[in-house]
Amino acid sequence: MVSLTFDQNNRFVVKNTGSSALSLRKKVLVERKEGDSWKDSYAEVYLIASCAEKDLKSPLHLAAGQDLVMSPWNGWGCDGQCPRPCRANYYLGPGDFRYVVFTADGKHRFDGPVFALGPEKDGK
Amino acid sequence: MAISVVPGSGNIRLTNRPAVGAPVINDPTADVTFPIAQQIRAVGSARFNIGAADPIAGWFLGWLQAQWIETNWGYYRGQTNGDGSAFYQRARPPARPSQACRDTFGPVGQIFYGVEPTRRAVLPAGPSPAGGALVSTNFNDGPSDTYPLSVTNNLTHKTNWLREVQLEFHFCTVLVVRDPAGNFTQLKSFYWNTHWQYRFHASVFPMTAAHTRSEAIAGGVAANVGHVIEGAVTDRRFTGVLTSLQTQSCNDFAAAESANPNIRESRVWDNFDVRR
Numbered sequence: 001m002v003s004l005t006f007d008q009n010n011r012f013v014v015k016n017t018g019s020s021a022l023s024l025r026k027k028v029l030v031e032r033k034e035g036d037s038w039k040d041s042y043a044e045v046y047l048i049a050s051c052a053e054k055d056l057k058s059p060l061h062l063a064a065g066q067d068l069v070m071s072p073w074n075g076w077g078c079d080g081q082c083p084r085p086c087r088a089n090y091y092l093g094p095g096d097f098r099y100v101v102f103t104a105d106g107k108h109r110f111d112g113p114v115f116a117l118g119p120e121k122d123g124k
Numbered sequence: 125m126a127i128s129v130v131p132g133s134g135n136i137r138l139t140n141r142p143a144v145g146a147p148v149i150n151d152p153t154a155d156v157t158f159p160i161a162q163q164i165r166a167v168g169s170a171r172f173n174i175g176a177a178d179p180i181a182g183w184f185l186g187w188l189q190a191q192w193i194e195t196n197w198g199y200y201r202g203q204t205n206g207d208g209s210a211f212y213q214r215a216r217p218p219a220r221p222s223q224a225c226r227d228t229f230g231p232v233g234q235i236f237y238g239v240e241p242t243r244r245a246v247l248p249a250g251p252s253p254a255g256g257a258l259v260s261t262n263f264n265d266g267p268s269d270t271y272p273l274s275v276t277n278n279l280t281h282k283t284n285w286l287r288e289v290q291l292e293f294h295f296c297t298v299l300v301v302r303d304p305a306g307n308f309t310q311l312k313s314f315y316w317n318t319h320w321q322y323r324f325h326a327s328v329f330p331m332t333a334a335h336t337r338s339e340a341i342a343g344g345v346a347a348n349v350g351h352v353i354e355g356a357v358t359d360r361r362f363t364g365v366l367t368s369l370q371t372q373s374c375n376d377f378a379a380a381e382s383a384n385p386n387i388r389e390s391r392v393w394d395n396f397d398v399r400r
Contacts, residue, residue, distance in 0.1 A: 008323060010372045019386075025246040032240075034241065035208050040230075042229060042230040042231070045233060048154065050153075051150075051153045052152055052153050052154075070147075076266075077229050078229070078268075078375060079157075079268055082153070082381075083150065083153065083155060083157040083268070084268045084270060084379070084380035085268075085270060085375075085379055085381075086223075086267055086268045086269070086375060086378065087191055087227050087267045087293060087295075087374035087375055087377075087378055088189065088227045088228055088229035088237060088238070088265060088267075088373070088375055089160075089229070089231065089266045089267055089268060089375075090163070090238070090264050090265060092240070092282075098311070107233060124145075124159075124161055124162055124163055124266055
């Protein structure tokens with residue numbers, strides 16, 4: 001009932017493909033592939049359309065057929081999606097990752113497609 | 125033979141000095157970011173004596189980090205004197221219950237600063253060559269913070285605009301070995317810090333990036349790294365948070381103090397004691 005895809009602009013899209021409304025946790029679990037297993041990367045990523053959305057706790061409600069294009073994440077662990085107070089903060093790549101979203105009650109999880117983060121770019 | 129660290133083999137090499145960046149006014153999100161311009165980077169290493177039959181599971185070479193000083197305040201004032209002013213203090217109780225915290229990317233209970241394989245190395249299987257097996261691990265960090273561009277003064281009910289911010293984050297980073305029993309041996313450490321202090325001058329209100337000049341306050345913008353120190357940390361200001369049971373990491377502290385700062389307000393452009 002949830003479709004997780006990357007569109008042609010490489011933006012992560014969460015769509016309610018069911019016939020009734022759906023509530024999802026805004027906090028996204030970002031997993032990194034280590035060997036044969038997936039590990040929590042602890043990245044701060046949320047199901048928000050833009051960083052102007054400050055409420056990260058209330059569930060995301062999607063009507064049937066509605067989707068959310070998630071504000072992009074650049075791979076940095078703490079402030080990679082939106083500016084935030086960070087003390088420990090670093091780029092989590094390179095490697096294979098996936099976004100995992102949960103229903104608001106935590107009972108169901110949906111694993112997104114695998115995507116790759118490349119080497120850290122020069123800059124900071 | 126039991127696994128052991130070759131005495132004196134611990135080494136920390138700084139590979140990139142930190143530098144702070146100028147503040148960035150984000151119009152869409154109405155906030156100001158205080159970014160890192162250059163991360164601090166270091167490589168830690170040590171040699172290990174490992175016998176052919178020694179189990180290596182549960183041995184790690186990695187990093188601990190404590191933050192032991194936080195200065196963090198924002199001063200807001202209205203467009204006119206009668207609009208008032210406000211002081212947002214994040215680094216004092218109750219906003220920040222204590223200065224020292226354990227800095228982990230991830231849950232504070234992981235104790236290590238980072239647990240990715242590049243930041244927490246495992247040991248190779250034995251037997252180690254003469255002189256010990258060389259194991260290396262990487263460290264990097266890019267702290268930052270953010271302040272809202274404006275707040276509402278509850279005394280005047282007017283918008284108060286960000287006028288000045290001072291941030292000082294002081295850290296101690298420690299190269300450590302952990303054995304399968306969970307015992308940590310601190311090999312070497314170094315202190316480093318990042319400072320931002322800027323005043324904002326808006327020529328047009330509402331304040332936007334295009335019409336606001338950021339002024340670096342003399343002596344308030346810096347990033348420093350100290351020399352490498354041998355052996356275990358003895359600084360009582362934060363040794364207590366390095367490996368003991370903690371409930372919040374420094375990132376948790378930072379998020380909480382940002383969400384619930386200590387606020388003082390005035391009906392005029394007032395001076396506030398930034399130490400309180």
